[in-house]
Amino acid sequence: MRLGVAALPGDRSFRCLPARGKRWELPPPPRAGAMLGGGARASKPSFVSYISPEEIHIKEPIEKEVNPHLLPGELLLCEASTVCKYVQEDGSHRGTYGKLVCTNFKISFLDDDSASDDNEPQFKNKIVGENDITLQCVDQIYGVFDEKKKLLTGQLRKYPETLIIYCKDLRVFNFCLRYTKEEEVKRIVSGIVHHSQTPKLLKRLFLFSYASAAPNNTDGRNQTVMFETLEDWRDELERTKGNVKYKAVTTNEGYRVSEKLPLYFVVPICISEENILKYEGRGIPIWCWSCHNGAALLKMSSFPKEQDDSTSQMQKAFLDGIYKTISKPPYELLRMDDLSSSLPSLQDIQTAYTRFKQLFLIDNSMDFWATDVKWFSLLESTNWLEIIRKVLKKAIEVAECLEIQHTNVLLIEESATDLCCVISSLVQVMMDSYSRTKSGFQSLIQKEWVIGGHSFLDRCNHLRKSEKEEAPVFLLLLNCVWQLVQQYPPAFEFTETYLTVLSDSLYVPIFSTFFFNSQHQRDTNKSGESIKTQSGPFRFLTVWDWSVQFDPKALAFLNNPLYAEKPKPDRSQRKTSRFKHQRQLSLPLTQAKPSTKRGFFREETDLFFKNILGKRIGKLINSSDEPPNSFREFYDSWHSKPVDYHGLLLPRIDGPEIKVWAQRYLRWIPEAQLHGGGTIATAARILDLMEEVQSLQVKMDEEHSQAVSGDVHSVPLLRNSARLSSLFPFALLQRQSVKPALPTSTWKDLEDEDDLVKRDDEFVDLSGDML
């Protein structure tokens, strides 16, 4: 809808607008002048109001030669100078001049600002700057031809006046090429379109050039469990005490079983090697996680629909055999859940997200206000929040089975690498407080997604091969986790900023984490056989090494200062006693049994409230044929108790509770900015308090004259917290964001009151123009 609106009223049209009023004829329009003066940083020479060719000529010599900052392995492909980056907000054609470059890693706009960075922002990504767009982050490119917007893909015959780049992290860039040399326009536009929009080979990803060129001296050892070795899986089994009934197998070494399965994985002890090998791992329950009561979460990739009757008979028999073995003691009862039928399809998810993100890809403020009136119904019509709700609900159902019914849950999906990953990760975040620590969450992503075989490459469409495969499954998980984070902030060691940054890292191709479809693909491409092999196999960076992207000061924003940390027992005891204990706090087993006798769930009263309160009770869960009561009861009884941040955590999923992840989606929109407000204001206060507490602690320690703890985290100083805006730490929009509601000229005109009165007569038809 938005795309239809011409983004640009056009310089020409603006310039001729005031022509009819005599007093406007002088070259510098008073309004523009006032606006320029209005910028908080108006002194910066790079800010130009309404562009006119005259100004360009003045401007050009001032422009310094700025060179892009290139990473190791990064090559400059093409560049264009005298490009103007518009301030997106109001289509007023204010902007900054600079150079637009395209490398094999990013599209980058270089202005004078970037050359002389006098005031370093507090939160800065070292790899991808404010004006950098990695090629994988480009969503769509539009060109403006004679004020019409056209999608640019592949070959171009005409070259646009303005280039609009929509990014996957929801930034929108407007580059005006009108004053650029034609030759350069051709080169840069086709370069950008070619490198970001056309299919490419895996080996052409920047990942490989970077890995071969960058000196890899990272220690690589962080707390995140990578699940690349058998030990990691065994440790995980031991941690969750699943090792009695489940075993880590080496059957897939050399990828004998399947290229989609990880090198090592965990199956029930009773599953034999032949069974695993028989159908390339299909039909085999693969262990995800064990609950404290022994019930386990399993996943299984199903057989594709088989035409041949005998084959499908055999498959059925095989499955029956498997189910029988794992339903027998010592295994718990088994409940199967076919996610492809009980959850929205990948196609639905992709459609919903495409619609949803359109709400935030704002060209100019007119569009924003146009949609603002119907904000809630537009939001609803995207269906994105509804999908989040369904996924969360499914996760609660699974949690209920595990926790209350002591039943194993087997998630079934065609490949077991999409919605299975979402649900199993969510269940673990909800049930296992270890997954709510930073390293625990990262290990979880590593276990279920990276090693688990989620096809990041296809789902993110990094190689631009096929849009059919694209679906924001991982983003869906992050959105769901965000709901939990904002509902129970003290339960998480990380902040929403962490999640936002993680979602951005999906598009930074220097980390291998999100750029392979499977462990097999990664391993085979790691060896670097084809390209010049000067240094043996590539050593890829992992995204979990956050210091690659952020300074320690910025890293502090990823940690939740209010995390209700468990008082740490001895390290040695941790693994054994911790998990069981804390869950019992949250949900005593006595409560687990529904007291049907004379409790509060008698049928009549339920009926009564159905009568007088409408049909809602039970509606939440009625989608399946299962008796919904157990779910509802579980949900309600959990929510009626105080929250234990280290125990089971259930999200609220009622209509008003599912919200928009404002930080991720609104961060570039100046209209949604609050000066001195937003959650950052509280966060800043908290950090101040923390700092004070820490300094007091240090003092105490000195008084004790004991060894200084040395455990003092660095806390960022947000001294001027009152001046921060709600968009912090992302957008640096403060300087241009305020748009006059009343044109400043109104006051100016009033100041010229006497003149005005005298000139009453000439003014007759001006009012129409000014509208």
Next chain:
Amino acid sequence: MAGQGCQGRAGCRSAGRDAGAGPGARGSFPGRSGPGAPGPPGQSPCAMSGAPGGRRPPFPALPGERVLEEAAGARRRRGNGGGSVPGTLLCTNRRLAFVPGQAPGSRGLLRPEDEVALPCIHKLVAASSFSKPKVLTAASTLKFIPEELAVFCRDFRLLRFSFPENGLAPQAFRVANAIAQAREAAARLGDAADGWASPGEAVPEEEEEEDEGSSTTLLFESLRDWEEELQRLGAAGWRVSAVNERFDMAPSLPQYLWVPSGLLDHDLKRTFGHFQERRVPRLCWHHPGGGHLLRAASFHPASEPGSEDVRCLEELLLGGRGPCVLADTAELPTLADIQLAHLRLRALCLPGAVAEEKWLSALEGTRWLDHVRSCLRKAAEVASLLAGKRCSVILQEPSDRDLNCLLASLVQLLGDPHARSLPGFQSLVQREWVAAGHPFPRRLGLLCQDSPREEAPVFLLFLDCTWQLLWQFPAHFGFTEAFLLALHDSSFSPDCSTFRFSCQRQRGRSSLPRLPSQTYRPMGGWQEPGGHRGHPNPCSFPPVWAWGRRYSRQQREQFRNPAGPPGPAGPPTPSTPAEPCPWGEPRLVLALAKGSLCPHSLPWWSRPPQRPPLWGSPSGSQGTLGGLLGTSCQPPPGLLLPCTAGPCVRLWHRCYLRGLPQEQRGRLAPSLAGLTEELQLLQERLRAWNLRRPH
């Protein structure tokens, strides 16, 4: 953070001062247990006798409160599946109360969630397994023994009581009927206005909490409060006028008015007749930079001021204070809009009102948030106008008693850091709503004689707007959501005087039969029928600000925002004066409409201004407000500019969704409060260490 909060009666100066006179005038002052007595304070004898079995913990009755009926052994359900609490359900002549089986607290306070004032009951539904649920009114009594009783409250709560079968049947029946009857009676009583002001002295707290310093709540019932506040504002050129001391100039206005110093009372009197309800323009707030905020009713349509009157009017309106901007309430919702939206919102927030997936569009359909947005937008426009230029803005509403209250207080919340402290906010409500004559009883629907069309929860809309600001600027407020919620709920409470009267005059005369407070006589003074001279008799009920009466210390501690501004707001910084009005013409009058200014004329000006209208950009009304701010891009310190875009205006979950099965539970500040506590603890320990250390 110290020094905020009005706790106990001592915090409210006027009430404290007047307390001595109150009970004597009333008689039938209930016996009070001595300070050392074990029973809860203020226990009236009749309440004690109301307990037949004597098994339940004593019921802390209010003065003048009688227990009409009670059912021991009832259970209050908590949430859906949250279990139920056994206790006693009581119906008194003032409220419905539930005393849990266990002693609720050492001081005999009822938990606010366990009581409902009778006027606050919106609907009463009884049900049993043998019969259809039935809505109870005084006219249609119950024909069956109820097993469950659902109480739908105006404040969005839904209370559910169940009666187990063991021999409770007659009691359950009687209580249910009694509630229906009492509710009707209470409404009738409320009409008489004096019913609430029945005898009784608000009982002083046992542990009277001393006020921690200078920050107190001003009630604006005495001259001193007005003078003190004017001084705080530093509004030179303004004085307190006692011209309305006997309410003879304008019955619905407060006794004291802030008017220009240059205008003598004699001249001032000439202006009253030219405004509806005789509500003349008067100062609300003075921006340290020199802007003035005034409020007034609209010009009386029939008035034709003579030249002398015009001189006085223009002195009052313009007074050489720079251009005068008239801001009317045309863009704001009407009272009917507000009421309709509120009803829809209340319906939406009932459990099961709408399917989950349709929730957002249903919310949009209520238009409540739209109204919140338009109020915030208008207030932000006015506030930035005042901050940017030295001018005076006159809020003009036909009656000056509804949306003007809302706008005037919102503008001050945006512009005045003091108004964002707890005592400052209480003073603000006291001045702009209570003293200014917002007709609370009618607007909140506490009366039954008035037609329902009079009902419009403007005050609740204001609280919602305040909550939006609180949510958008958490670090700028000295109070919390818990405080706003308490205030929201207290607006229906029978035991505080703040919201019981339509204006100061009515409050003062509350012991007399009800008077038509709206009587307007075009010219000439209002003759007081009774011989009330000097101070009106203060109402004997304490103001709502005496939180200590109904909220425990722990609860009251949650009223203060630990993340708020560190200290009590100091005197307004003598900040950089706003750009002076550069143009010389003294008689410039503009109108603020749709975010832009255009020249306007006063009704008695013969010649309409000959200037072309000056318009802002068409979308401007919705944009941010840099233009109104003059030249600076960032808002000046102290000024909050809220975002009114769709994603930034939210539903007040904790208030409106309380009726839903899943209660809203400590998700907001506890950990922050915990952190503050830890800090204090550490500081104390450090002090102890320092003391112990040998010097």
